[in-house]
Amino acid sequence: MAKASVVNRLAIIGIGLIGSSIARAARQHGLAGAIAIADASPEAVATASRLGLGDACGTDAATAVADADLVILCVPVGAMGQVGAAIAGALKPGAIVSDVGSVKGAVMAQLAPHLPGGVHLIPAHPVAGTENSGPEAGFATLFHNRWCIVTPPEGASQQAVDALCAFWAGMGANVETMSAERHDLVLAVTSHLPHLIAYNIVGTAADLEQVTRSEVIKFSAGGFRDFTRIAASDPTMWRDIFLNNKDAVLEMIGRFNEDLAALARAIRWGDGDALFELFTRTRAIRRGIIDSGQETAEPDFGRRHEDDATA
């Protein structure tokens, strides 16, 4: 499959965690004849050059996409339209333009008006990442055994879709296709709501006047520290996601709030059976995630517990 998915020239616009992981994985698996990289930040370009992530690196997106067969936009969702406008005139006829944004409806809407006929717009979203940002944060195995969701618009060329899917499969990802609308609903619950809740609880804890920040930090191993990981994700990226998947996110907040109100009521009225019933059901979901290979079975995420050498 990897052989069939080789592209002559790959352009990566935006060389952060995801872009740089694509560059590394594509090179490692021999998926691209040449890799051109562009990033608006001269620092990021310098780092990418130093790390040898591409055959060409610069700040001009249009230069990078010239002659590319596959262009992947790895910029925040709110910057897609601007990048689309910048590269439109330089795209090669027949090129595939894709992206890695966590919202798909809004990305389509932003990009489609800019792209010339004869170019294939096939959005995609690899459901993978860490809380770190920047070209140095990426690694070649980031997509391995993670899902990449491809959302072909109506009437998309099947050949182009197949080529993009093969490219992601070649980097070790599992690929699934669905509509942009369905993607945005599913990710609202598996990704956007969790991030919002994590940001919110960390903010709540930081702002309490009755408990000091130093106490919150000291005793965070009681559960709180888990939430701080995704609440340390890139602020620009996540601002754009929430602004661009408003309806689905607000719907999920509504559901979450209803359920939390019921839980608070159970606590207030001492309904232990209701609590026990929920707390038992939720264990099964984690088991399903571990069994499906999307989570480690090691306790505590496999966090390292210090050994006794210094005890």
Place this chain on the structure above:
Amino acid sequence: MAKASVVNRLAIIGIGLIGSSIARAARQHGLAGAIAIADASPEAVATASRLGLGDACGTDAATAVADADLVILCVPVGAMGQVGAAIAGALKPGAIVSDVGSVKGAVMAQLAPHLPGGVHLIPAHPVAGTENSGPEAGFATLFHNRWCIVTPPEGASQQAVDALCAFWAGMGANVETMSAERHDLVLAVTSHLPHLIAYNIVGTAADLEQVTRSEVIKFSAGGFRDFTRIAASDPTMWRDIFLNNKDAVLEMIGRFNEDLAALARAIRWGDGDALFELFTRTRAIRRGIIDSGQETAEPDFGRRHEDDATA
């Protein structure tokens, strides 16, 4: 310090994750001359015996505490009163009775009426754990560099408090003393609210009719899977915690809800600056937790990303 904290005979009542970790750590650090274990479950007793966790193991708590200098109750918070009544008549004069419960006010209230004069009741709470339960889940380094909060009641014997603190320090824990009331407020935000939120979001996702459970599991690497870890914690233990720290937990839910309402409003009205401001502040909290040694600096909690061998 370890030398000074050696107790002649240690009794551990309840041999789950925490009890069995204490047994292992106390033995490893030579903190007890002998260890007696009791658990209401014959299966847990059999497992503890097989693992050699104590010098004596049985189902009768009163037998285990006879002649013990330090008794540590490692049972769910809701079972403390019952265990206190069962052991009261068998306690040696001058013995220290402690516990590991995540709520301290209610534990004091449950235990104090049962205990005879001449016995020192000094509650404690090691802020450490994993999502796993049972005697096999424990390990000797669980408390290493974690905080153990000791909540001496007014008028407690300083000698007894010092002995208990030294025992925990001997297992590698950092020890802090505070009032039971303060403990219950601080832990409501660093532990109880995070668990409640995690249980709640996992329940919300499981119950959605628009998104299937299989989709939730598949695409959980987008953030959701992080929450499933603490939502896989022991249901009995957590039911009891919420029922026994009602006021502080309900207060924290109220704060959380206010903040979430403000965030939802920012999303609805497209206030990107408000989102960006919060998402930037929350990064600093994680940095503080890592710098204080309460969290790994490795990305993704140090979760293992599969290597390329099978790619």
